Amino acid sequence: MAAVQITGLTGDTREVPGEPLDALAADLVGPLIYPDDEVFAEATAIWNGMIKKRPAVVVRPANVSDVVRTLEFVRDNQLQLSIKGGGHNIAGLALCDGGVTLDMSTMNDVKVDAEARRVRVGPGCNLGDVDRATQEHGLATTLGFVSATGVAGLTLGGGFGYLTRRFGWTVDDLEEVEIVTADGTVRRASRTENDDLFWALRGGGGNFGIVTEFVLRLHEVGPQVTAGVIAWPASEADAVLAVFRSVAESAPRELTSVVVRRNAPPAPWLPESAHGTPVVMVLACHSGSLEQAQADLAPIKALGEPLADLIVVKDYVAQQTLLDATQPKGMHYYWKSEFVPALSDELFAAYNAQFVGLTAPANQMVLFQIDGALNEHPEDDGAMGNREAAFACVIQAMWKPDSGADDANREWVRNAWQAIRPFSTGGNYVNFQTEDEADERTVASYRDNYARLERIKARYDPSNVFRVNRNIRP
């Protein structure tokens, strides 16, 4: 191989001769992929089409030794490295422009130990891989709402989903990891082994090394739940928000509901006459008994005249893929988020005001109920913190890459965000931060836990090898 220009650790460009690249390729079990290779496009494809980064080379490790060897190559040549799990990070943190990307996608084993209620998850797994495998045993861990999302990025940033009210952040169910740290050592980390590193990994993102295995605790869930989506015309928004709040206040932790306002997608489950018109929807997932679910969901199902009511008894796995089609890979996306402690009339007024005259077909604001188990841990039980969060408010825009609508959509999101910020806990979700968000947003998301993260970063990654992330500087 001829010499390759690769981005250095500090953003400089350096020429790496063919010899070390050939030596790397010879040592690896998995492939070293160059831009001319057929699989390069697939290996570098990520969810947010707005990100235009293109690595110089990609390594698809087959095992932990490949990860260690790649890290050694990167360190020896002082190169920039990114780690791609499911490629769903909105800021495009899976890729580094001109650098070396580790595409973990083929390290995707899932091993369920039903008796011990544990699952071992490879760093290339997406949420669907894990939900399908664990549900074969009627078990689940807390994962998010869209099945193509990577377990790695979601978990390292904290993680929440329909089971958060019962079991907390995803990292509250994290028992152990295997990780390759900047010095090339393969370590295990848990509450009893390398406990400071483990604390940092429970929310601190990809700052501390390359995780090669996650061990997550499992719980009995489903396999059948009462779940789905129900939609009304937006004229019902005040009534729907009022019922959403009263259900949220009294619901057992088995019920999670989520409210969404947007213009109706052209989905077959909605009447054609409603397509493109303003709607308000509730997504719900009840993992308790059928009788309990019917009683708890009755106020939602009895409300007004829905355009469609798809809340039924179904497989948990099916509910976990319900939103997949609404988040296609390659569209342009821009989000902002805040954690919210309570639902006030003023918050609802600010929420509704964002939809006056909204024409963008797929822009939406989502309020996820997440309170319950996560609030029972002390703020410093893991880096994720944000233990007073009761709802996550996410303002999301999606538009076609060639529509010329980048500025208008970003502006809508930013304006809506400013309207919602006064109702925030002051915290936000590091996993929803966009490329243009300042470092202060990362500091704000960790608040009092940030100083400890800095200390642990300085110990395990003093040269900031792992910097393509929401970076904690050593």
Ligand SMILES: Cc1cc2nc3c(=O)[nH]c(=O)nc-3n(C[C@H](O)[C@H](O)[C@H](O)COP(=O)(O)OP(=O)(O)OC[C@H]3O[C@@H](n4cnc5c(N)ncnc54)[C@H](O)[C@@H]3O)c2cc1C
């Ligand atoms: C459509 C959609 C729906 C979502 N829904 C939810 C949700 O319901 N709940 C929720 O909590 N979040 C949700 N998220 C946010 C999601 O958690 C983040 O986008 C997360 O970064 C995705 O992880 P990934 O592995 O796909 O990311 P990638 O883009 O592959 O990686 C992101 C970063 O994670 C780190 N990383 C990845 N793999 C490793 C590894 N093996 N070792 C060390 N660091 C690593 C690196 O810093 C990397 O840059 C959603 C995102 C999208 C796009």
